[in-house]
Amino acid sequence: MSDVESRMRMPFPPSGQWKYLNQINEKCTGCRLCEFACVKYHYGNILNPELSRVRVHLLHPGPMAIPIQCSACNDHPCTAACPVKPQVITYDEKKFIIKVDKERCLGHKCGRCAEVCTKQRSGAIHFHPPEHDYAIVCDQCDGAGPTGEPDPQCAKICPFNVFFYSSPVGGENWRYAWPAEKIAQELAERFKPGTAKKKISLLPSEL
Amino acid sequence: MVNGYAGKYLDVNLKDNSISTLPIDMDLAKKMVGGLTYSLHILWQRTKPRINPLSPENLLIFSTGPISGLVGAARGTVVFKSPITELIGHSECGGHWTSELKFAGYDGIIFTGKAENPVYLYVKDDQVEIRNAKNLWGKTTSQTEQSIMEDLNDPYVQVISIGPAGEHLCGEACIIQSTFHAFARAGGGCVMGSKNLKAIAIRGTNSFPSVADTEKTYELLYNTATYAKSDVIRSAIWGSTTFGSPSSQVRSADIGRGIFKNFEEGDHPAITQIGSPTQMRRNRVWDSSCTFCPVACQHQSIVRSGRFVGTYCQADWDSSANITQECLMLDPDGLVYLNAICDEYGIDAEGVGGVMAWAMECYEKGILTKQDLDGLDLKWGNLEAEAKLLWKIIHREGVGSLLADGFKYFLPKVGKGSEKFAMQIKGIGLGGYQPWLFKERYAVNNIGGHHNIDSPGSYVSDSLLYCIFARGIMPQGFASGVDYYYALFNAVTGWNFRKEDFDAFGLRGTLLGRAYNIREGYGGVMPPCEADVYPEKAHHALTYGAGKGKEYTKEAFLADRAQYYSLLGCDQKGIPTKETLRKSGLEFTIDELEKAGAWR
Numbered sequence: 001m002s003d004v005e006s007r008m009r010m011p012f013p014p015s016g017q018w019k020y021l022n023q024i025n026e027k028c029t030g031c032r033l034c035e036f037a038c039v040k041y042h043y044g045n046i047l048n049p050e051l052s053r054v055r056v057h058l059l060h061p062g063p064m065a066i067p068i069q070c071s072a073c074n075d076h077p078c079t080a081a082c083p084v085k086p087q088v089i090t091y092d093e094k095k096f097i098i099k100v101d102k103e104r105c106l107g108h109k110c111g112r113c114a115e116v117c118t119k120q121r122s123g124a125i126h127f128h129p130p131e132h133d134y135a136i137v138c139d140q141c142d143g144a145g146p147t148g149e150p151d152p153q154c155a156k157i158c159p160f161n162v163f164f165y166s167s168p169v170g171g172e173n174w175r176y177a178w179p180a181e182k183i184a185q186e187l188a189e190r191f192k193p194g195t196a197k198k199k200i201s202l203l204p205s206e207l
Numbered sequence: 208m209v210n211g212y213a214g215k216y217l218d219v220n221l222k223d224n225s226i227s228t229l230p231i232d233m234d235l236a237k238k239m240v241g242g243l244t245y246s247l248h249i250l251w252q253r254t255k256p257r258i259n260p261l262s263p264e265n266l267l268i269f270s271t272g273p274i275s276g277l278v279g280a281a282r283g284t285v286v287f288k289s290p291i292t293e294l295i296g297h298s299e300c301g302g303h304w305t306s307e308l309k310f311a312g313y314d315g316i317i318f319t320g321k322a323e324n325p326v327y328l329y330v331k332d333d334q335v336e337i338r339n340a341k342n343l344w345g346k347t348t349s350q351t352e353q354s355i356m357e358d359l360n361d362p363y364v365q366v367i368s369i370g371p372a373g374e375h376l377c378g379e380a381c382i383i384q385s386t387f388h389a390f391a392r393a394g395g396g397c398v399m400g401s402k403n404l405k406a407i408a409i410r411g412t413n414s415f416p417s418v419a420d421t422e423k424t425y426e427l428l429y430n431t432a433t434y435a436k437s438d439v440i441r442s443a444i445w446g447s448t449t450f451g452s453p454s455s456q457v458r459s460a461d462i463g464r465g466i467f468k469n470f471e472e473g474d475h476p477a478i479t480q481i482g483s484p485t486q487m488r489r490n491r492v493w494d495s496s497c498t499f500c501p502v503a504c505q506h507q508s509i510v511r512s513g514r515f516v517g518t519y520c521q522a523d524w525d526s527s528a529n530i531t532q533e534c535l536m537l538d539p540d541g542l543v544y545l546n547a548i549c550d551e552y553g554i555d556a557e558g559v560g561g562v563m564a565w566a567m568e569c570y571e572k573g574i575l576t577k578q579d580l581d582g583l584d585l586k587w588g589n590l591e592a593e594a595k596l597l598w599k600i601i602h603r604e605g606v607g608s609l610l611a612d613g614f615k616y617f618l619p620k621v622g623k624g625s626e627k628f629a630m631q632i633k634g635i636g637l638g639g640y641q642p643w644l645f646k647e648r649y650a651v652n653n654i655g656g657h658h659n660i661d662s663p664g665s666y667v668s669d670s671l672l673y674c675i676f677a678r679g680i681m682p683q684g685f686a687s688g689v690d691y692y693y694a695l696f697n698a699v700t701g702w703n704f705r706k707e708d709f710d711a712f713g714l715r716g717t718l719l720g721r722a723y724n725i726r727e728g729y730g731g732v733m734p735p736c737e738a739d740v741y742p743e744k745a746h747h748a749l750t751y752g753a754g755k756g757k758e759y760t761k762e763a764f765l766a767d768r769a770q771y772y773s774l775l776g777c778d779q780k781g782i783p784t785k786e787t788l789r790k791s792g793l794e795f796t797i798d799e800l801e802k803a804g805a806w807r
Binding site: 036037047057060200 | 277278303310347349352353356362363385386387412413414415421422424425428429432433435436492493494495496497498499500501503507509510514515516517518519544547548551591594595597598
């Protein structure tokens with residue numbers, strides 16, 4: 001089964017029962033304010049995008065800005081990959097989010113969750129050793145909401161409304177849990193026909 | 208790592224591949240702030256007077272300011288001695304490189320010497336390497352960037368590079384960051400090419416340097432970012448976010464400040480076919496931002512049909528005005544096409560557009576014949592001939608080799624009165640604004656006929672390095688974006704500058720720039736008042752449409768210039784008095800200016 005097929009077969013809970021952080025890639029301008037808000041919420045007053053749960057990839061052709069964060073897949077292959085017992089990286093069935101126990105995590109030297117995520121999904125898990133050597137994964141800002149529910153800060157700050165935290169409306173996002181490169185390629189084909197190979201189609205010397 | 212400064216400059220000597228760091232002098236930083244003025248001070252201290260701009264002794268200084276890399280201030284600057292004016296050359300550029308450089312732990316990078324073979328510099332935090340760039344030489348800017356990103360296998364690395372124009376030492380060559388952002392004007396790419404430096408790849412993984420008042424800084428940043436979503440700010444920056452700076456195509460013609468036909472007219476009946484609403488519907492794909500900026504004033508455009516299908520660029524007013532309006536080329540797809548070539552091959556569209564418009568007028572007047580132009584039928588608005596001439600200039604082929612040197616060098620060679628309608632000042636072609644709008648400020652500008660004109664004010668923005676396009680954003684309760692930047696500067700540095708302090712600092716920067724130019728012999732034209740002048744054509748009256756009757760006469764210009772000189776504290780020859788220099792804290796310049804014969 002290819003990666004794409006495995007994603008297609010990902011079981012989704014019935015609409016209305018869950019919320020997730022969806023995004024419209026076409027709207028992203030690459031301002032990276034989501035990274036700023038993410039770090040501010042999780043670490044306070046410091047500015048270091050390396051610690052952000054959402055990372056904006058600036059890819060060619062373009063540059064095209066593709067924000068990537070944990071999609072909290074329903075089959076969450078990262079959790080099964082965790083060698084620690086009990087698991088450090090777990091899936092919260094009620095809030096539909098991934099949680100990491102920072103203290104017990106083995107860090108980048110283990111890195112199996114990140115490996116499996118990169119291989120099979122979007123590659124949204126990373127580490128920032130030495131100080132923050134644990135799986136840095138989006139928890140959709142669990143606890144930020146008024147009654148302690150998840151309330152993603154990236155969706156709050158984004159000036160271009162790229163993110164929305166909602167139940168799937170009208171079917172799930174079909175780019176769900178795709179890696180940035182694949183989204184970029186797909187966008188390039190849809191919006192910039194023929195540019196994936198060449199930026200200038202006809203050189204002046206060929207006119 | 209204090210007050211928003213990373214605390215050190217990287218000092219790279221390409222001759223013997225030595226890399227060291229130069230710590231920031233905080234006392235000097237309080238006086239020179241950072242960015243343009245601080246780098247200019249380094250240039251003054253470390254270069255001998257009257258060096259050849261393309262010699263290894265020339266410096267190429269990339270630098271940031273204390274607030275650059277924060278919300279609405281993603282800009283950085285590059286400072287060098289310009290090869291086309293032989294005066295100070297500087298250029299500011301947004302993108303994502305300033306924050307990345309700060310995260311890597313540097314305020315700037317100083318290049319000196321010349322590498323034997325093509326090289327590029329790789330900076331990742333403390334790891335700094337000069338790498339072989341033989342396989343990159345000859346590649347276009349986006350190919351270079353892509354190739355470096357693939358080699359390093361890092362999607363977050365930021366690349367600054369030159370294209371073939373810089374490699375061929377074309378005077379108008381610029382430096383390109385992240386495919387679309389350009390350090391244009393004054394020939395930075397030419398200096399970079401003369402050092403055999405193809406690219407700089409920057410990657411930082413540390414935190415932003417510590418600031419004086421953490422609470423207040425982050426509160427300001429967060430409030431500005433969130434308030435940018437409000438209707439108040441969205442409507443204030445509506446022009447930028449909706450149309451971007453290309454909206455100036457129509458707006459400029461509406462008030463008669465367009466530059467049609469080599470500045471002949473300020474308005475044109477066919478402007479709507481190229482202006483922003485048309486361009487937006489026809490070519491726009493999506494928008495693009497610099498780091499932590501909620502404005503997204505840059506719009507990526509693509510040609511969707513016809514022979515250029517698939518060509519794309521990020522059209523900007525200042526880059527497209529000269530290659531379109533000034534050459535009377537009013538084809539929106541042609542705009543995207545020419546812009547894309549300029550970005551890819553690393554040439555300043557604004558400067559080279561002026562050169563081509565001048566060549567078109569020469570062709571019309573018979574000064575340059577078809578034979579002189581290698582058989583190009585360079586009629587007004589002939590896109591094909593324009594593209595081919597651009598290609599020749601980039602690669603220095605035939606007539607392109609002559610025109611690639613810049614106005615200052617080819618005008619005496621061409622002669623025949625062509626200098627009268629060469630719309631340039633001190634060797635740099637005028638930007639996309641009529642002289643009646645900018646008045647004396649075009650002519651007295653330290654780097655030449657640049658569109659960044661408000662001298663003392665621009666030295667403040669280019670040294671703090673905030674973005675004038677993001678001036679519309681601010682936290683709730685602020686009167687203007689500039690107030691936000693000043694408050695942010697004070698929170699980050701803890702220096703409590705008042706408005707007077709900023710004004711005095713701006714004046715200091717302007718005077719230092721002028722002193723540097725005088726030390727360098729003012730491009731061979733002394734006293735400065737001989738060089739601070741418009742070409743004859745700039746004083747003609749406009750006759751069509753919204754521009755009708757608009758005129759900036761020589762008399763009005765001379766009166767304005769006299770007023771500006773006295774505002775700066777210069778004598779009527781344009782030379783700052785010793786008292787002025789002392790008052791601005793620039794005593795160290797007096798000796799050298801004396802040697803240069805400034806007050807003789």
